[in-house]
Amino acid sequence: MASGQPYTDREAIKEFLTSLEYPLYYLDFETFSTAIPLFDGTRPYQNIPFQFSLHVQKTPAGELEHHEFLAEGRDDPRPALLASLSCLIGSRGSVVAYNKSFEEGVLRSLGESFPEYGSWAEDVISYLTDLIVPFRSFHYYHPAQKGSASLKSVLPAVTGISYDDMPIADGNDASLAYLSLTFGGLPEDEAQRIRQQLLEYCNLDTGGMVRIIERLKEIVV
Numbered sequence: 001m002a003s004g005q006p007y008t009d010r011e012a013i014k015e016f017l018t019s020l021e022y023p024l025y026y027l028d029f030e031t032f033s034t035a036i037p038l039f040d041g042t043r044p045y046q047n048i049p050f051q052f053s054l055h056v057q058k059t060p061a062g063e064l065e066h067h068e069f070l071a072e073g074r075d076d077p078r079p080a081l082l083a084s085l086s087c088l089i090g091s092r093g094s095v096v097a098y099n100k101s102f103e104e105g106v107l108r109s110l111g112e113s114f115p116e117y118g119s120w121a122e123d124v125i126s127y128l129t130d131l132i133v134p135f136r137s138f139h140y141y142h143p144a145q146k147g148s149a150s151l152k153s154v155l156p157a158v159t160g161i162s163y164d165d166m167p168i169a170d171g172n173d174a175s176l177a178y179l180s181l182t183f184g185g186l187p188e189d190e191a192q193r194i195r196q197q198l199l200e201y202c203n204l205d206t207g208g209m210v211r212i213i214e215r216l217k218e219i220v221v
Helices: 010-018 076-085 102-113 117-128 150-159 171-183 186-219
Strands: 024-032 050-055 062-070 094-097 126-130
Touching: 010 186, 024 102, 024 186, 050 171, 050 186, 062 102, 062 186, 076 102, 076 171, 094 102, 094 171, 094 186, 102 117, 117 126, 150 186, 171 186
Parallel strands: 024 094, 094 126
Antiparallel strands: 024 050, 050 062
16 A cells, blocks of 8 residues: 555466366346335345346457347346356356356356256356455455455456446446336337446446456466
8 A cells, every 4th residue: 555556466366367267257147126026936125137248268369259138128037038148158167257146146046946947057156256356365456446356446456447437337227227228118219328338337347357367367477
């Protein structure tokens, strides 16, 4: 803090990077929760995923692929989300999430609600890797994080990329935007604008994780 310079534990960062197994799947969900359940078989305040972003890198030098899903219509978004995501994540590799307990909880709930995907969900959970670890453990710390290991603090500190100018800049904003988009009876042009903002926000979450991994690799060279 006194010097204004980042602290790095290169050996610990190398150990984390070595633990990653390709292909890498960078995964982020967006969810909403309501006091009154909107769908049969759900409970009050249950996190219902309506969107995901997935960046895939099959080999260290491979092309980066991006896949995304954003529910349309007023039906339960989970069946279509599961059908899409289950075709994209294979049976090996590392699924990288930031603060993975959230993604783990969403996946476990999906597997319980839709038993036909139960074994797939448990497989994905088994190779979840948490990108927060090097930052929560202070293997890397930059004064610009201001004591926080959250993605919103780490991403700009490590890569210079931030959420500052985005209309949708956090999960709460995304949830409210989706509910407004789906149930608010918005004009078509407004609905399309919000859809694009949701896609851009979720894309930055996973694209940001990709950039963090790239930067950590640069740091330990």
